Amino acid sequence: MKIRHALPLASLLLLSAISFGQGGGVSPEDLLKPLAKSWPTYNGDYTGKRYSALTAVNRQTVKNLGLAWSSQLTPGDESLASSGSATHVPVNLTVGGEGPGNINIRSGSIKGSVLAVDGTLYVTMPDNAWALDARDGHQLWHYFWKTKGGTHIGNRGFGMWNGYLYMETPDDYLVSLDAKTGKERWHRMIANMEQGYFATPAPIVVGNHVLVGVGNDIDSPGFLQSYDAETGELQWKFYTVPMKKDDPGADTWASLDAARHGGAQTWISGAYDPATHLYIFSTGNPTPAYTTGTRGDKDNLFTCTLIALNVDTGKMAWYFQTSPHDMHDYDSAQTPVLFDGMFKGKMRKLVATAARNGYYFTVDRVTGERLVTSRYGLTTNWAKGLTPAGGPQHDPAKDATIAGSLASPNSSGTINWQPIAFSPVTGLLYTYETDSFSLVYLTDPDPRGSMGLGGKEEVQVGSVGSYLTAIDYKTGEARWRHRFYSSNIGGGGLLATAGGLVFTGDGSGNLAAYDAADGKALWNTRIGQISNAPQTFELDGHQYVICASGDTLWSFILH
Amino acid sequence: MHIRFRILAAGTASLTMALVVVCWSLPAAHVAAAGQAAPHVIGSFNSGQARAAEDPATVAQGKTLYGISCQACHGADLRGGDMGGPNLLRSQAALSDQHGEMIIPIIQGARQAQGMPNIGLNNEDAVAVAVYLRSVIGTIGGQGTPPGKQKPLNIVVGDASRGSTYFAAHCSTCHSTTEDMKGIASRFPEPKTLQARWLAGGRATALDESATKATADVTTAPGQTVSGTLIHIDDFLVTLRMSDGTERSYRRDGAIPRVAVHDPLQKHRDMLPTYTDENVHDVTAYLVTLK
Numbered sequence: 001m002k003i004r005h006a007l008p009l010a011s012l013l014l015l016s017a018i019s020f021g022q023g024g025g026v027s028p029e030d031l032l033k034p035l036a037k038s039w040p041t042y043n044g045d046y047t048g049k050r051y052s053a054l055t056a057v058n059r060q061t062v063k064n065l066g067l068a069w070s071s072q073l074t075p076g077d078e079s080l081a082s083s084g085s086a087t088h089v090p091v092n093l094t095v096g097g098e099g100p101g102n103i104n105i106r107s108g109s110i111k112g113s114v115l116a117v118d119g120t121l122y123v124t125m126p127d128n129a130w131a132l133d134a135r136d137g138h139q140l141w142h143y144f145w146k147t148k149g150g151t152h153i154g155n156r157g158f159g160m161w162n163g164y165l166y167m168e169t170p171d172d173y174l175v176s177l178d179a180k181t182g183k184e185r186w187h188r189m190i191a192n193m194e195q196g197y198f199a200t201p202a203p204i205v206v207g208n209h210v211l212v213g214v215g216n217d218i219d220s221p222g223f224l225q226s227y228d229a230e231t232g233e234l235q236w237k238f239y240t241v242p243m244k245k246d247d248p249g250a251d252t253w254a255s256l257d258a259a260r261h262g263g264a265q266t267w268i269s270g271a272y273d274p275a276t277h278l279y280i281f282s283t284g285n286p287t288p289a290y291t292t293g294t295r296g297d298k299d300n301l302f303t304c305t306l307i308a309l310n311v312d313t314g315k316m317a318w319y320f321q322t323s324p325h326d327m328h329d330y331d332s333a334q335t336p337v338l339f340d341g342m343f344k345g346k347m348r349k350l351v352a353t354a355a356r357n358g359y360y361f362t363v364d365r366v367t368g369e370r371l372v373t374s375r376y377g378l379t380t381n382w383a384k385g386l387t388p389a390g391g392p393q394h395d396p397a398k399d400a401t402i403a404g405s406l407a408s409p410n411s412s413g414t415i416n417w418q419p420i421a422f423s424p425v426t427g428l429l430y431t432y433e434t435d436s437f438s439l440v441y442l443t444d445p446d447p448r449g450s451m452g453l454g455g456k457e458e459v460q461v462g463s464v465g466s467y468l469t470a471i472d473y474k475t476g477e478a479r480w481r482h483r484f485y486s487s488n489i490g491g492g493g494l495l496a497t498a499g500g501l502v503f504t505g506d507g508s509g510n511l512a513a514y515d516a517a518d519g520k521a522l523w524n525t526r527i528g529q530i531s532n533a534p535q536t537f538e539l540d541g542h543q544y545v546i547c548a549s550g551d552t553l554w555s556f557i558l559h
Numbered sequence: 560m561h562i563r564f565r566i567l568a569a570g571t572a573s574l575t576m577a578l579v580v581v582c583w584s585l586p587a588a589h590v591a592a593a594g595q596a597a598p599h600v601i602g603s604f605n606s607g608q609a610r611a612a613e614d615p616a617t618v619a620q621g622k623t624l625y626g627i628s629c630q631a632c633h634g635a636d637l638r639g640g641d642m643g644g645p646n647l648l649r650s651q652a653a654l655s656d657q658h659g660e661m662i663i664p665i666i667q668g669a670r671q672a673q674g675m676p677n678i679g680l681n682n683e684d685a686v687a688v689a690v691y692l693r694s695v696i697g698t699i700g701g702q703g704t705p706p707g708k709q710k711p712l713n714i715v716v717g718d719a720s721r722g723s724t725y726f727a728a729h730c731s732t733c734h735s736t737t738e739d740m741k742g743i744a745s746r747f748p749e750p751k752t753l754q755a756r757w758l759a760g761g762r763a764t765a766l767d768e769s770a771t772k773a774t775a776d777v778t779t780a781p782g783q784t785v786s787g788t789l790i791h792i793d794d795f796l797v798t799l800r801m802s803d804g805t806e807r808s809y810r811r812d813g814a815i816p817r818v819a820v821h822d823p824l825q826k827h828r829d830m831l832p833t834y835t836d837e838n839v840h841d842v843t844a845y846l847v848t849l850k
Contacts, residue, residue, distance in 0.1 A: 194655040196703065218703030219649035257645050287703065294639075294646075379832045403716040403840050404754060408832070437831045439755055439839075443709045448639050451649055452703015459751070461758040462828050485793045508793035520813075521794040 023131070023140070023180045024118040025163035028207050032274050037538040039116035042157055042202040043419060044535065047338040048271035050421040051496045052536045056543040058499030061558055062513045062523040065545060068555040070527075071137030075108040075128040075551075077144045091139045096175065096184045097127070097146030109531050110548035111492060112157035112202055113419075115165075116537040121546070122160070122179070123553060126152040126170050126200075131182060134539055137555060141182030147171045151198035151215070156269065156417075159203035159210055161229040166210050168199035174212050174227055188232045195220050196452075204269045204279070205229060206311050211279060213266030218452045219287040222264040226314060236314030240264035240283045240302050248316070254296025262295070263287035264303040268333040268417055271351070276366055278308040278317055280338065280351055284331035290400045290442070290456040292327070293449010299324040299387075304332040306353060306361070308368060318368025322355045324391045327399040328382055328440070329411040329453060330357035337422045337429060338365055343474060352473050354420055354431035356413030357382070359392050360476045374476025377414040379435040379464050382407050400442040400456040410438035410460050416489060419533045421496035426470070426516050428479055430494045430502050433469040436487070437461050463487035468494075468504060468519060482519035484508070492548070493533025503545060505530025511547050511554070527554050613694040620684075621691025628678050629688065637695055638705060643674075648699060648706070653692050662689035715750050715844050717837070722845025725838055733826065736849055739770070744847045754843045758834075760827030773822035775799055777809050780816075789820060 026040040035044035035052050044050055057065055077095055108125050115122040120140065121132040127147050131140040150170035159166040164185060165177040172191040177184055191197035196218035204211040210227040222240035227233065241262040242250035253259035263286045270281025286295060286303035304323030309316055322332045336353040343350065343362070351365035358377025363370050370390040375383075383392035398407050415432040422429045437460070444455035466488060467481040484490050484507045491505020496516055506512045511530050513523040528549035536545050545556045626635075632644030639646040647653050652661040663685040668677030680688065698706040726736070734740050747753035762771050773789040777797060787799030790806060797818050798808040809816055 192651070192655050194657075195651050196654065218654070218699065219646075220651065220654075261646075261649050381832070397836065401836070402712045403714045403836075404751070405836055406758070406831070406834055406839050435832075437758075439751075439758070441712075441714065441751065443712065444705065445712070446638070448634075448646070451638070451646070451699070451705045454700065454702065454704030455709075457751075459755045461755050462760075462831055464828050464831055506793055508791070510793060510795060512794065524793075524795045526796075 023120050025179055026117050026160050027162055028205070031205065038118065039114065039535050039537050040160055041115070042113045042159070042204060042269045043271065043335060044113075046204075046206075046272040046274065048335045048419070048422075049337055049339060049424070049496070050419055050494060050533065051423055051498070053498045054536055054538055054543045055497070055499045056538075057497065057501065057536070057545060057558060059501065059515060059522065062499070062501060064558045065513070065523060065525075065556050066559045067525070068544065068557045069137040070552055070554045071132055071139070072552045073108070073110070073123065073125065073128070073130055073139075075125050075144070077146075092141040092182060094141065094143045094177075094182050094184060095146065096143065096187065097148075097169070098173070099146040099148040099171065101146045103147050103149060108551045109154070110551065110553060111154035111531050113533065114535060114546060114548075114553065115158050115160055116535065116544075116546070117160060117179075119539060120179070121553070122158045122165060123548075124155045124157050124167055125551070126155045129158065129165070129167055129177065129182070131179070132553070134537070134544070134555075137553065143175075143177055143182045143184070145169050145173070145175060148193060150193050151217075153198070154200050154417075155202075156200055157202035159205040161205045161208070161210065164229065166203040166205065166229075168201060168203060168212060170198050170200070172197050172199050172214065174199075174203065174210065174232070176232060186232045188227060188234075190214065190225060190227075191216075191223075200267055201269050204272065206272050206279065209235060209311055211269070211311070213269065213281070215265045215267035215284070216263070217287070219261035219263070221260055221262065222266050222283055224266045224281065224309070224314075226311070238309055238314045238316070240266060240305075240307065242301070249299075249301030252296075252298040252301045254294060254298075258294040258296065259300075261287060262300060262303060263289070264305065265331075265333070267331075268335055271336050271338045272311065273338055273349070273365055275349075276308075276317075277311050278365065279311045280306065280308045280336050280365060282306050282322065282332040282334055282336060282353060282355075284333045285326050285329045287452055288450045288455060289329040289453045290327060290440070291444065291446075291449040292399075293447065295325075295449065297325065300326070304330065304355075304357075306332065306336060306351070306363065308365070320361070320363050320368055320370055321389065321391050322353065322359065322361055323357045323394075324387050324389070325394050326357070327394055327396075328357070328407060330355070330382075330409075330413055332356060333417060334415065335419050337420060339422055339424060339473075341424075341427065341473060343371055350473065352422070352429055354415055354429060354471065356409075356415055357392065358409055358414045359383075360429075360431075360471055362473050362476065372473070372476040374471075376431070376469060376471055376476065376478055377409055377433055377435055379408040379437070380414065400440040402442050402445065404439040404441045404459075406437055406461075407440050408437045408464075409434060410436040411440075411458055412436070412489070418489065418491070419493035421494040421502060422473075423496040423502075423516050425498065425500070427473060428470040428516070429473055430496055430516075431469050431471060432489050432494075433465075433467040433478075433481065434463060434487075434489050435465050435467075436463040466490065466507060468502065468514060470516075470519060480519045482514055482521070491530035491533075495534040495536060495545075497536060503534035503536075503547070505534075505547070505549075525556070528552075610693070610697045613690045613697070617687050617690045618694045621687035621689070621694075624680065624684050624688050625691050628680065636705070636707065637692065647692055648696055649703070654696060656689055656693060659686045659689040662692060713750075714754065715840075715847055717840030717842070717844030719841070719844040719848055721837075722841035722843070725842055726845055729830070730842075733823075740846070740849060742849060744849045750843060750847055753846055754839065757842065757846060758827070758831070758839065760824040771823055773820060773824070775821065776819045778817040778819075779809070789822075792818065792820065
């Protein structure tokens with residue numbers, strides 16, 4: 001059934017419970033459901049588990065998984081047709097943007113989630129977006145944004161609300177497109193590029209809220225904003241550092257000026273708990289990152305912090321800081337995972353995160369009470385013991401020093417932005433663990449502190465091991481580790497399935513499937529370095545597994 | 560901040576076992592800041608963002624005025640001063656100023672309530688100060704690194720005699736100060752390079768490559784073992800280069816075939832978690848004496 005977008009919005013809402021034709025949308029109510037046949041939001045569903053209930057591809061059948069199609073995508077405004085298509089039909093190109101049109105930063109790599117909704121895949125790169133036919137990968141439309149600049153490091157994908165899509169651009173715009181046509185509905189400036197802000201996250205849509213985060217490396221305050229899905233009007237703005245003298249956390253900074261330049265950027269999307277209306281996400285590093293200087297010796301809230309906000313008001317319900325007074329650029333910008341589980345004999349509503357700093361945490365997601373802290377990075381050495389609140393106690397001896405401090409992990413972390421996965425069947429949280437070392441030199445001992453990520457020189461000196469690690473949420477201990485042959489982080493993130501599998505890149509040029517119970521390698525295909533987290537969906541009775549390597553999207557089905 | 564080392568790492572990923580990722584060049588921030596002499600200055604702290612070049616005469620005039628009226632509080636380098644003026648290089652007003660519209664009102668007293676006095680410059684002079692501020696902001700390095708060159712610092716702070724003892728106890732099983740390590744400080748005269756090099760391992764001399772290259776033995780059946788230089792290994796494939804220069808790959812399925820990897824640099828990686836920073840600095844202080 002085809003739905004024309006000329007229909008009034010009310011009709012769309014009424015029809016939302018009924019199935020759309022290809023290219024149809026996803027209603028806010030659909031987004032509340034657990035991950036099933038589609039993939040309608042960044043993490044598949046709101047929980048961040050990246051756990052699919054699909055079972056056709058499983059431990060026994062995965063050996064028959066093979067290529068369905070691949071599609072290479074060319075960013076920019078001159079691309080014509082998909083190489084995955086047999087015919088060279090000019091693609092329906094829409095050009096938007098406020099830039100002069102002469103800046104074409106070819107950072108063309110798929111490093112985000114693909115939305116899979118009703119037979120259509122929605123794929124992004126910085127400044128670019130495409131709709132592909134999920135059955136053969138051919139392009140339905142291409143949207144290109146003429147940029148004003150900004151850091152083009154990646155784009156994590158779309159958010160979707162009914163028939164509309166939302167993406168962020170490196171030069172700090174939120175752009176809404178019509179999903180059927182790729183035509184722009186509106187765009188809104190979400191931050192000031194001149195102040196060093198750039199935007200990579202996938203917007204998360206909750207109700208009529210479009211939740212939008214930003215990045216920044218030059219001593220600017222982080223914030224999360226909510227925009228009206230229909231009109232694009234700003235609903236609320238939550239600063240992640242104190243902006244006024246009496247704001248919560250102001251006493252954890254040496255001065256208000258330091259707090260207002262303190263960072264805590266919001267560059268990875270969070271998870272949402274419909275029962276409590278809490279949107280739970282994690283913030284980035286304090287700035288200046290490597291020098292205490294103006295920051296003072298205290299915790300520097302709410303940098304490197306797990307934060308729960310009421311999604312309707314933008315007010316903070318609770319927080320837990322996972323890297324108090326960070327001195328190593330260990331952003332805690334990891335997607336947290338929400339699940340319910342037994343803990344000390346009681347069923348609890350939990351949130352878990354494997355932080356970039358080598359520590360794992362289980363927290364009560366209703367109250368913010370910390371339940372488990374563990375050091376999962378085998379060589380993590382920058383902290384000694386725990387703070388009274390249960391976060392790692394940073395060891396000043398391991399900060400950047402003039403003679404060089406040998407710190408583990410390096411600033412890229414045991415894991416970085418890559419999404420993790422959690423299986424409710426095994427009770428295991430699957431994460432990367434890269435046990436790397438860097439020499440961290442202080443090069444700017446100015447007592448005023450440095451700026452941004454400056455004032456240091458980091459020299460990587462090797463990795464003791466890189467793993468797919470399965471953590472028991474009850475103890476924080478690793479149940480098993482599967483060692484990658486690469487010394488680098490394996491891939492662009494993880495997927496767990498009810499078929500008893502964990503999918504990920506292995507860092508050695510493979511997409512691989514591992515047994516979720518013990519980490520045994522079961523299947524691979526050599527398609528290059530995997531640049532995003534594998535995903536799965538069902539179409540025409542077939543379970544598809546998709547992932548990207550650079551500018552190419554790959555799709556696999558059982559043969 | 561976002562991951563920065565993946566590009567560096569990706570190009571080397573195929574040599575997995577034998578490879579240690581060492582960033583020998585300057586840090587990314589410095590690399591990104593290179594090339595600022597272009598006619599249109601690019602503010603590289605936010606890549607791709609074009610900042611218009613400023614008129615040199617106005618910059619000079621603004622710099623003089625800044626020295627007279629602003630420097631005492633905000634510092635000669637704009638990074639804040641003894642009298643409490645904030646760092647202007649990270650000021651949201653200064654960063655987003657286009658034509659003086661943000662800066663002029665502040666110079667002329669718009670923030671007196673927050674402690675910023677009215678400096679009393681007329682519009683023309685205040686514009687010149689704004690132009691000067693913008694010109695310095697345009698030289699901020701990648702990821703917010705402050706402008707200007709940092710002066711080199713002496714990193715050799717360790718105790719050479721303790722380092723000698725440590726070397727004898729932990730390094731001398733594989734290395735000798737009269738053979739492979741002889742003159743190491745002359746080959747790596749920069750102590751930072753030397754410190755990273757000995758930690759990571761790698762070719763210390765022009766000696767045979769076999770001192771650093773990983774090899775592997777692949778046993779396909781009892782008594783049938785093939786050995787060669789390790790080109791690639793993962794869970795599913797192992798590739799060797801034979802003594803005749805040809806390559807050979809084997810599909811891996813769990814324990815079949817049996818693969819034994821010999822990596823002379825493995826010990827370096829295994830030792831990384833065992834060092835104290837004092838060990839590191841002591842050994843470096845010792846090695847810099849091996850001219």
